[in-house]
Amino acid sequence: MRIDILCLFPEMFVSAFDQSIIKRAKEKGIVDIVIHDIRDYTHDKHHTADDYPYGGGPGMVLKPEPVFEAMEAIKQQLNTSEIPIILLTPKGRLFNQQIAKELALYSHLILICGHYEGIDERVHEHLATDEISIGDYVLSSGELAAMVVVDAVVRLIPGVLGSPMSANNDSHSDGFLEYPQYTRPRVYRGWSIPSVLLSGNHREIACWQRHQAILRTAKQRPDLLKKATLSDKEKEWISESLLNPK
Ligand code: ADE
Helix, strand or coil, X not given: CEEEEEECCCCHHHHHCXXXXXXXXXXXXXXEEEEEEHHHHCCCCCCCCEECCCCCCCCCEECHHHHHHHHXXXXXXXXXXXXXXXXXXXXXXXXXXXXXXXXXXXXXXXXXXXXXXXXXXXXXXXXXXXXXXXXXXXXXXXXXXXXXXXXXXXXXXXXXXXXXXXXXXXXXXXXXCCCCCCCCCCEECCEECCHHHHCCCHHHHHHHHHHHHHHHHHHHCHHHHHHCCCCHHHHHHHHHHHHCCC
C-alpha cells in the first residue's frame, strides 16, 4: 500500500513512523508512506499556508491553493484515479475498526491533515472524497489524527503483524473488547492467573475468553454490546454476572 500524507508539520511523522510495526511494514516493502509539506506548494516568500476567515471570527484557515496544487502534483505521478482522499477533521465520520478494515483493502490512500481553525470549505467540497474524525474532541493538529489512522490501517494489511491471528483478537475486531491477557510469571505478588488458562483445554479456554470479552464490554462499553450477536444463554449469563459480580 502507498500512503501519501499532505501536512504542515512533516517532522511530526519522523519518529512515529520509524518505530515498531510501521517501521517493519516499511522495511518489508508492504507500505510506502510519502509525506508532503503543504508549504512547498505556496508561492510567496514566507510560504504562507493560512489566511483570515471570510466573515471574521477567531483563528486562521488553511488556504485551498497549496492543498489543491499538492494533490495535483501527487496525482501526476500516478495513473490511478480511484484513490480515497481522506481529510482528517473533527467534522468527519467517526473512525472505528470497521473503517480501518475497509481502508486496509486499498492499495493507495491520500490523507490531508487539516489545521488551525479549519481548512477552506472548497477542500471539503471539491477535493476530499472522505472525511474522518478520530474522536469527539478537537486536536491542534490533524497530523496526530493521520498517525492514528495510518497505524490502525497498516497493522491490518496481510503480512504486517507476526501472526495473522493477532489482529483478529484485537479489541473491536469482533465487536467486543478484548479478553484479559496474561504472561509469565504464573503468580505475581500473590496474584495468580486464572486456572483455566493452565488447563490445556482449548474449548474451555475459548469459552472463558469469550465470556470475559463479553463481560468487559458490558461493563466498559454497553453501547457496543447492544449491536453484538449474543445467544440467549449468554444474555442471561451477563445479567447474572453484572448483578452478582465476583
Ligand atoms: N483535527 C482536529 N481534531 C481532529 C479529530 N478529532 N479528528 C481528526 N482530525 C482532527
